[in-house]
Amino acid sequence: MFATEAIPKNRRIVEYTGTKLRNDFVEKMPGRPRYLYDLNSRYTIDGSPRSNLGRYANHSCRPNAEIIEYRGRVWVKSKRAIQPGEEVTYNYGKAYFDEFIGKNCRCVKCEGSRSPQKYVAERVRSESKRQQKRK
Numbered sequence: 001m002f003a004t005e006a007i008p009k010n011r012r013i014v015e016y017t018g019t020k021l022r023n024d025f026v027e028k029m030p031g032r033p034r035y036l037y038d039l040n041s042r043y044t045i046d047g048s049p050r051s052n053l054g055r056y057a058n059h060s061c062r063p064n065a066e067i068i069e070y071r072g073r074v075w076v077k078s079k080r081a082i083q084p085g086e087e088v089t090y091n092y093g094k095a096y097f098d099e100f101i102g103k104n105c106r107c108v109k110c111e112g113s114r115s116p117q118k119y120v121a122e123r124v125r126s127e128s129k130r131q132q133k134r135k
Contacts, residue, residue, distance in 0.1 A: 001056035016054030018047035060089030060107040
């Protein structure tokens, strides 16, 4: 997920939404589905629907956002000002990192290969091409 406009520090960016499931049900699911957010010892949010924009925020070992829980809801909130074109990231936590990411971390801090500016430039080019085709 990339910012399309400037986001000030301490701003709620997007809510992490989905179906609230009991943990005993989640543990019986075959495999471990992606986009699960452990709310507490009793409930987990299944954030797999594509309507859940919060699922598109990637992991980073040096994030610009964080997760906050407020009254049973989960939000991605900016830790600092985020500029347009900058990727919105948060730290998924040690347990998730150890189980799923590990030595394959591809965040900007660890790999430095992804360039948000290049991504935004490509998106702008493809959007302008689509608009030209419509004319």
